[in-house]
Amino acid sequence: MGYLYVYTDGRLQRTVFHDTEDFISGMNSMAICLLNRKIRLLAFCLMDNHVHFIMHATDDDAKDFMSRYKRMLSRHLKTRYSIMDSLYYAKTGIRTIEDDRSLKIAIAYCLRNPFVAGMEADPVEYRWSSAGYYYGSIPEGLNRIESLSIRKQRTHFGTRAEIPADFLYDKRGMIHPSCYVQCEEVRRLFSNEGNFIHYLFKRVEKEAAEEDTANPAVRDSVVLKGLQRLLAQSGAVSLYELMNAERTRILKELRFRYNLTERQLERIAGQ
Numbered sequence: 001m002g003y004l005y006v007y008t009d010g011r012l013q014r015t016v017f018h019d020t021e022d023f024i025s026g027m028n029s030m031a032i033c034l035l036n037r038k039i040r041l042l043a044f045c046l047m048d049n050h051v052h053f054i055m056h057a058t059d060d061d062a063k064d065f066m067s068r069y070k071r072m073l074s075r076h077l078k079t080r081y082s083i084m085d086s087l088y089y090a091k092t093g094i095r096t097i098e099d100d101r102s103l104k105i106a107i108a109y110c111l112r113n114p115f116v117a118g119m120e121a122d123p124v125e126y127r128w129s130s131a132g133y134y135y136g137s138i139p140e141g142l143n144r145i146e147s148l149s150i151r152k153q154r155t156h157f158g159t160r161a162e163i164p165a166d167f168l169y170d171k172r173g174m175i176h177p178s179c180y181v182q183c184e185e186v187r188r189l190f191s192n193e194g195n196f197i198h199y200l201f202k203r204v205e206k207e208a209a210e211e212d213t214a215n216p217a218v219r220d221s222v223v224l225k226g227l228q229r230l231l232a233q234s235g236a237v238s239l240y241e242l243m244n245a246e247r248t249r250i251l252k253e254l255r256f257r258y259n260l261t262e263r264q265l266e267r268i269a270g271q
Contacts, residue, residue, distance in 0.1 A: 001038075001058045003097035005106045006066060008090040009256050010050030016073060016087045017048050022080075023128045024174045026051070029072040031167070031175040032159045033065050040182045043107045045114065045129035050090065052110040054103070056182075059094060066092045072158065095259060104189060108199035109208045116205070123200045131200065133177045134186050135193045142168040142176055223258050223268050230254065239269060 017023045026046050034041055039061055043054040051069075055062060070087045077083040097103050114126040123131045145153065146165035154160055156173055168176040190196040230250045231237060239247050255265050 001056065001061075003042075003054070003056050003103050003106075004059070004062050005095040005097055005110065006053040006055060006062050007093050008050045008066075008070075008087060009093065010047065010090075013049045013087070013090050014083075015049050016077065016090075017046060017128070018081075020172075022076070024172055025076045026073060027128070027177065028157055028173075028175050029069055029076070031177075031180045032157060032161060032163070033069045033072065034180050035161050035163065037061055037065060039065055040185065041180060042103075042182050042186050043110050043130045044177075044181070045110050045126070045131075047113055047117070047128075051087075052113060054097070054107050054110050062094055063092070075158070091256060093256065093259060100189060104199055105204045105207050107186065107189075108202065108204045111200060112204065115200075124197075130177055130181045130183075133181060134183045134190075134196060138168070138176065138178055139170070142170055144168060145175075220264070220268060223254065223260065223264070226257060227254055227268060 017026055023046060030041075030044060038057065040056040041053060042056065043052075045052040055065075057065070070090070073087045074083075077087075095106075097106050111123050111126075111129050111131040114120040114129065115123045120126040123129070125132065144165060145163050145167040148156070153163060157163065157175075163175075164179070167179045170176065186196075190199065227239075227250070230253060231239070231242075234242060234246055234250065236242050239250065242250070251265060251269060254260065254268065260268070
């Protein structure tokens with residue numbers, strides 16, 4: 001068991017969260033999928049067509065969580081839009097986080113996604129991540145889950161699992177993230193709000209890549225064999241035989257399959 005960065009591949013993936021209702025469904029599904037699992041969720045970010053999580057778990061528990069989460073979202077999208085393939089078919093990536101410094105970088109990297117994508121000027125203001133919940137106060141007007149009958153709970157949250165009676169939900173029916181995100185653990189990690197904000201506005205993307213470069217998960221020789229298989233499917237022997245679009249597609253696929261850093265990818269592409 002250790003700290004993990006878990007995410008889905010957004011490349012060529014259709015939109016999963018179309019509006020507020022879909023995002024709320026995604027938030028509630030997250031809370032439900034954590035029930036009765038030995039997983040501590042430290043951070044999350046839901047983008048329009050992919051998701052990011054930082055958690056403390058075993059690889060098997062993380063995979064089980066993601067499988068269940070994708071099933072719940074797929075069921076929601078099938079019911080609402082008659083979409084059959086949704087997030088369930090998005091590839092899942094898992095990276096191990098080695099130490100506290102790497103954990104801080106990973107959390108910041110996760111929460112900076114809307115900012116880097118130009119969707120939000122301040123990561124803390126993005127509604128569909130955990131960024132605003134570590135140092136924010138719990139709003140008034142929330143209700144306890146126990147105020148709902150068992151039947152209403154099952155109907156609204158789409159599960160027969162027992163939701164803790166002290167969980168809070170708002171007027172939109174969204175379970176408040178403070179109920180299932182390890183906010184106190186993250187506050188201890190960053191020591192204070194200033195340190196947390198510093199990391200959120202720090203360009204950690206390069207540092208995250210360097211963290212991976214220090215311990216590449218897969219040897220170059222293994223990746224090169226994978227590259228040759230992808231090239232063969234395109235009827236080529238070398239990347240330089242391909243048009244730019246196809247070459248880019250193969251490199252993106254290679255990077256995701258083998259969890260490559262930019263440096264390792266550049267090294268492979270140049271061979």
